[in-house]
Amino acid sequence: MKRIGHWINNRPFSGSADRSGNVYDPATGRVTAEVTFATVDEIDLAVAAAKQAFPGWRDASLNGRQKILFSYRELVDRHQQDLAGLLSAEQGKTIADALGEVNRGLEVIEFATNIAHLLKGDHSENVSTAVDTYTLRQPLGVTAGITPFNFPGLVPMWMYPIAIACGNTFVLKPSEKDPSVAMLLAELFAEAGLPDGVFNVIQGDKTAVDRLLEHPDVAAISFVGSTPVARYVYETGTRNGKRVQALAGAKNHMVVLPDADMDLAADSAVSAAYGSAGERCMAISVVVTVGDAADKLLPRLLERIRALKIGPGMDSDSEMGPLITKEHRDRVASYVASGIEEGAEALTDGRDFSVPGHEDGFFFGATLLDHVTTNMTVYTDEIFGPVLSVVRVDTYQDAIGLINENRWGNGTAIFTNDGGAARKFQNEIEVGMVGINVPIPVPLGFYSFGGWKDSIFGDHAIYGPEGVHFYTRPKVVISRWPEPIHRGVDLGFPQHR
Ligand code: NAD
Secondary structure, three states, X not given: OEEEOEEEOOEEEOOOOOEEEEEEEOXXXXXXXXXXXXXXXXXXXXXXXXXXXXXXXXXXXXXXXHHXXXXXXXXXXXXXXXXXXXHHHHHOOOHHHHHHHHHHHXXXXXHHOOHHXXXXXXXXXXXEOOEEEEEEEEEOOEEEEEOOOOOOOXXXXXXHHHHHHOOOEEEEEOOOOOOHHHXXXXXHHHHOOOOOOOEEEOOOOHHHHHHHHHOOOEEEEEEEOOHHHHHHHHXXXXXXXXXXXXXXXOOEEEXXXXXXXXXXXXXXXXXXXXXXXXXXXXXXXXXXXXXXXXXXXXXXXXXXXXXXXXXXOOOOOOOEOOOOOHHHHHHHHHHHHHHHHOOOEEEEOOOOOOOOOOOOOOOOOOEEEEOOOOOOHHXXXXXXXXXXXXXXXXXXXXXXXXXXXXXXXXXXXXXXXXXXXXXXXXXXXXXXEEEEOOOOOOOOOOOOEOOEEOOEEOOOOEOHHHHXXXXXXXXXXXXXXXXXXXXXXXXXXXXXX
């Protein structure tokens, strides 16, 4: 049995393996590896390696740091297929989807290769006689990332390339469900010339997270995962004096107005609801049809859903793969059952779906529930599976009200040909990322990603310019050099003359 351990000081580190977890191939349901869970001492070892590496890395020239990031970019680019293969084997998503994930991660690495521009400070000459003021942005020290199972490549890449480019060192704790991609990403960074201890990976569960949250040498924590854990990480980390950004769960609504291009809306809803088997924080899980839009949209949705090819992620024909675990599949099935019990109409029902030859795989068919109302659990909870709910409302204003009342605010979209309606939507909607005739509005690496409300805890969105601000702190310097003017002791507050 393959055993997956940690990565400390640019080397694999097997660890004590007192506790471990199973890693599955979701397409077959078979255990493919065992992942070691780090003990507190092993986490301390990784943090100590990062702490020791920090002064040297912080003081390395900007140009030197960027050169390593350029080499890293080339290596990740060259290993896209290997990364996508590992990702698909443990996460279950299709190879095409996995390649897309690696590509979106590359964008962040590319952004980080040019970090020097964003680390520039301001400079004001002669703020007082012969006195200048300027600002610096300095790294924090040891930073840590805790990441979810659904993007085992991309979400870590939202964090560590920027943290490291800014001069920090990093300890990553990936999801225990698909731990291998992080190991290859770390190995490639070592090959790119990253000094020992700058990037470390520790495998584990709550024990590892809790130790990182209390460790006195960890300055900042980036977390991405479900809302209850994000809230816990934010509250515990900040209580322990750390800077924390915690991105959380979602319920993303797509509004379809009666004037929308219905073919575009149907293509977009099906792609965004069932891509990655709905295991995306930006997946569309609710379509809100306004007026008679449902009559035109629903037949188009059904036509597309029936044509979907669901199968092992490794098969090039598959458009949608399995869910991550059997427990998760059962949980999704129980949501569909309660939705139907509460009065929703299942236009398609994925509960009995299976793939011939892969009966033990964690597959779930694409499910479409009509006449969903806001009091049903399929609406109130994040399902995180291939289940799309249709909520019918009478007016545009009802649609806005519904979304604004929802506890989450990660992403949303409107489909319409009315520019005025779209502009009003972008202005009034209480959601962090908005698509206009675009179903999954994930910004590129040079913008930042982040929701509102219960989809984020903390003040900083992730990657892009907000990432640079998160991983650095400002310092202001007031300096006087030539011909100092001695005015003697003055206990008054400094004033500019
Ligand atoms: P999760 O919250 O279960 O796990 C995330 C991380 O936290 C993992 O590394 C896990 O080991 C750790 N963890 C789990 N339970 C913990 C506990 N009780 N205490 C401390 N640590 C714990 O999330 P998941 O199931 O891996 O991922 C799916 C969730 O992530 C969904 O809710 C999805 O919406 C969310 N997500 C959000 C974004 C975003 O940007 N907002 C992006 C991707 C995923």
